[in-house]
Amino acid sequence: MAKVIRDTKAIIVDEATMAHKTVFEAIDRTLQDIMGVKKPMGGIPTLLSGDFRQILPVVKNGTRANIVNASLKQSDLWTNIFVKKPNNKYEGLSDWRFRISFSSLLLRIGDGRLPYIEVPDTILIPEELGTCVENLEELKERVYPDLNLNGKHPDWLAERAIVSPLNFNVNKLNNWLMTDFPGQEKLYKSIDTTVDEDDAVKYPTEFLNSIELSGMPSHLLKVKVGCPIMILRSLEPPKTINGTRCVVTRLHNNLIEAMITFGAYKGQTVLIPIISLMPSDSELPFAFRRLQFPLLYHVTELYSLLVWKVSACLV
Structure with missing residues (x-):
């Protein structure tokens, strides 16, 4: 790896504003050691792309001051960075x-x-x-009109979504919209256990079932044929990876069949099994496993995507 770095002519970092300043400081010191040059980034030309007005570093439970302090602008490296703004302006397409x-x-x-x-x-x-709406019911009707009828068409579902900045709201809206989705639902319950057997007495099963974490499926999954879902783990790369969007086609006791709705494998059928899941980044004082289908509903999602069609917003 050091040899590859020494042969590097340039480094390009996209969405650099999301990274903590200490990340770039660590990279800077590492490159200086490898290149043997006491220059910023080891003398390798580095292009940092991003906009501080869009996304800043995520500091868990941090205040505004903590987030600002984590920004690249607060690093000593900022004095060596030349800011270049693009001259061209983005214009809406005529069609x-x-x-x-x-x-x-x-x-x-x-x-x-x-x-x-x-x-x-x-x-x-x-x-x-578009126009603003006054309540969630109006928002649902604006984004998903006649859901009980139109929800049967995968292409119709694939071109729309409600976005939200918080996981709590995403789960709440998903569960609410799924009740109006056409078809008979099937309930899947997870099996939750602690990794350390000694923790089983401290944390009963009922408590483990109530845990909701980002990137983890819920204890209770109410799935219907035709509902849009997102796969949370890489099951069969590159066909099914984390973030693959599908529509459920058949429901079995220990298996779910789905059809991919986006990408190069659109239209192909995938099999989703029950697997053992562990949270990758958790502040829980113990470790636990959840045996469940690695999927989430996908009618509402986090505000992390570029949404080009805005039909309604909630005031």
Whole structure:
């Protein structure tokens, strides 16, 4: 690896604003040691791409000051960074019914050029992007009209989603929307156990069942044929990996059949088994396993994707 680094002509880092400043400081010291040069990044030209107005480093339970302090701008390396802003502006495509693109909207929000309803909590979405709704029921009807009828068409489901910034809201909305989804549901319960047998007395099964963690399926999975799901583990790379979106086609006691709805393998059938899952990043004082299907509902998702079609927003 050191030899590969010595032969490197340039380094490109995308979404650099998401990384903690200590990551770049560690890389800087490592490259200096490998290259034997006391220059920033070991003298290797490095391009950092990103926008501080979009995504900052994630500091768990951190305050605004902790997040700002974790930013690359607070590092000693920032004095050696030359900032270059692109000259071209993103424009909406002529064949879209919206006159501005999502990227253009982000720039307008970052520049403070959108009006506020209640400063600074609510931003008024421009009319060209759609209209605002007053409650969740109206939001559901705007994004998923006639769900009991249209929900039978995979392509219709694949082109829409409600986005939310919090896992709690994602799970709440997913469970709520699944009740209106057409078809007979099948209930799957997980088997939760502690890794250390001594912890079994301290943490009963009922408590383990109630744990909800990011990247982990729930203890109770209510699945229906035709419902959209997302696979959480790489089962058969590159066909089925973490993040693969599917639609359920058949339900069995210990197996779920699904059809891929995105990517190069769109239309192919995959088999999802029950597997043993352990949280990769947890603040729990103990370790536990969950025997469950590695999937989540996919009618609502975290606000981590570029959503190019906005039909409604909740005030």
